[in-house]
Amino acid sequence: MSRTRPALAASLLLAGLLGGVAPVAAQSGQVFVLGIRSVEGDDELARNLTGAIRQEARGITDWSVAEADISLAQMSVAHGCDEPDAQCMADIAAELEASRIIYGTVRRTGAGDEYDYALTLYNFNASAGQGQIEDSLTDTIPRVQSDIDQLRPRAERYVAQFAGQARFGSVRISTNTPGAAVFIDGENVGTTDEAGALVVTDVTEGDKTVRISAADYDEFESSLTVVPDEQTELRANLGRTQGPNLGWIPGAAVIAGGVVLAAVGMVFGIKNQKQIDERGDIVDAPNRQCIQDELGAVSGTITAADRAAAASNCRTPVGFEITPLMAGLLTSNSSDICDEDTSRVEGLGDACDDRQRNLVMQYVMYGLGAVAVGTGIFLLIRGLSADEDEEQASGPRVDISPWMAGVRDMGVNATVEW
Known part of the structure; x- marks a missing residue:
């Protein structure tokens, strides 16, 4: 740092810059917000930022903010401070009869057209002994947010920190669903966007309780700590709301169908049993020989x-x-006798065909019923134990196709895929 301060020259230069400091400094103990210095000459941003900070500083009850429009650059020249340090700021505070000075520098974050602004802001307390830089902060200001109204929320955070009031940070919420409502300490702070994200700014520092709710999802609750001037991230994976488990219905329906098929098989079995009973009637009939002789004749x-x-x-x-x-x-x-010539007895061919058909259908229905009941049990167990919709949707596929190529040539094809 280069400092050259002949007393007379400094007094004349300071008087010219301030247009007469005496009226301004008449109220001792004031807070001065010096105009922010821009390294690359972004004066409009510097003016807007200075104005926003002064306006917020006037809202602090214990502060009396000076109305004088004095910049850090002016005071640096007046006191020969290229980079003001604590001693230089003590001299400036004494000259202004200030109790506190807020000052800072803003510079671009990069070269060319792609850049934002990096701010370094200081709070010099002249009332503390020989005076000291009591606090400082840094912030990155997006270039698209250089309007004074856009800078006010930031200025509010800066002044609140320097005044010992609540300090602020930001919270970024990331969820697995869009449109989720986010609550911080019970206050609704917004909903997540299409990507399931939400950034909440101006959150006071300290421990917070975050609650997230969305339709068809279980409510999520967690805690986090907001750090001043930093962004705290929270990732929330909301689970699907589990309604009544209806996964057992397909299995139960298939089992019921299997029982019906087995019952149909029993009907055909009863018909076959009737024909067997006819054999027994013949054997047991006391007049069997008479009937045989009559028909044989x-x-x-x-x-x-x-x-x-x-x-x-x-x-x-x-x-x-x-x-x-x-x-x-x-x-x-x-x-x-169905394996012989059935033309000897009228109607015997039809009776044999009917017996064969009943026999085939009996076993076909029994087979289909067994396959259906087995598949239904599998589906029932899977449906009752499935935890997610995707697991329930991936159950097996059953393809049952009976076929018939004649009275005595029948069957069924059953295919199970999973």
């Missing part, structure tokens, strides 16, 4: 009339009917 095809005549002649019980299947069994030596 028929030349050609045994008709329904022949069967009725045999039942009458052999005095069968009331309501007893000799079916085509019975007639075929009594007139054949084979245990499975």
Whole structure:
């Protein structure tokens, strides 16, 4: 630092700069906000920032802010201070009869057209012994926020810090959902943007409770500490609200369908059992030989009339009917007459076809029912244990397709994919 201060020259220069300091300094103990010095000549920003700080300083109850429009550059020249230090500021304070001086420097953060402004601001307390720089702060001011109205919130933070009032920082909230409402200490401070982010400025320093809520999400709550003139980040991952677990419904529905298919198989099984009972009726009938002789005596095809005549002649019980299947069994030596020529008995071919169809459908329905019940149990367990919608949506796919190529050529294809 270069300091040259002949007493007479300094007095004349100071008088010329201030236009007569005596009236200004008549009120001792005032607070002076010296005009901010711009290193690169950004005078408009410096004036706006100085004006915003002076305006905020006037709002401090214990401060009497001087009206004089005096700049740091002027006082530096008057006192020969290229870079004012504590001693230089003590001399300036004595000259102005100031109790406190707020001053600072602003410079660009980069060369060319891409730059912001870096501010260094000091609070010199002339009342503390020989005087000392009591506090200082730094801040980066975006170039697009150089208007005086845009600078007022920053000036409020600066003055509040220097006055020993609440100091401020900022909070950046990052969530996994847009449109989430953010509350700091119970106050709604805004909602997150499309990217799920929200920056809250002018948050007083200290420990804060942050609560975040959004539709269809569980409420999030956490705590953080706001550091003055710094940005505190909080990442919040909101969980989906768990409604009633309906994941069991598909499994239960498939199980119910399997039970229905099994019941249909039982119907076909009952029909087959009826035909088996017909065999038993023949074996147990005391007049079996009579019926066999009557039918055996028929030349050609045994008709329904022949069967009725045999039942009458052999005095069968009331309501007893000799079916085509019975007639075929009594007139054949084979245990499975459906494998022989069924034309000997009228209606025997249809009876054999019906028996084969019932048998196939019985096992097809049983098979489909078993596959459906097994798949339903799998889906039921998965649905009840799934924690997220994505897991529930990724359940298996079941493809069941029965086929038939004839009365005796039937089957079913079942495919399960997951």
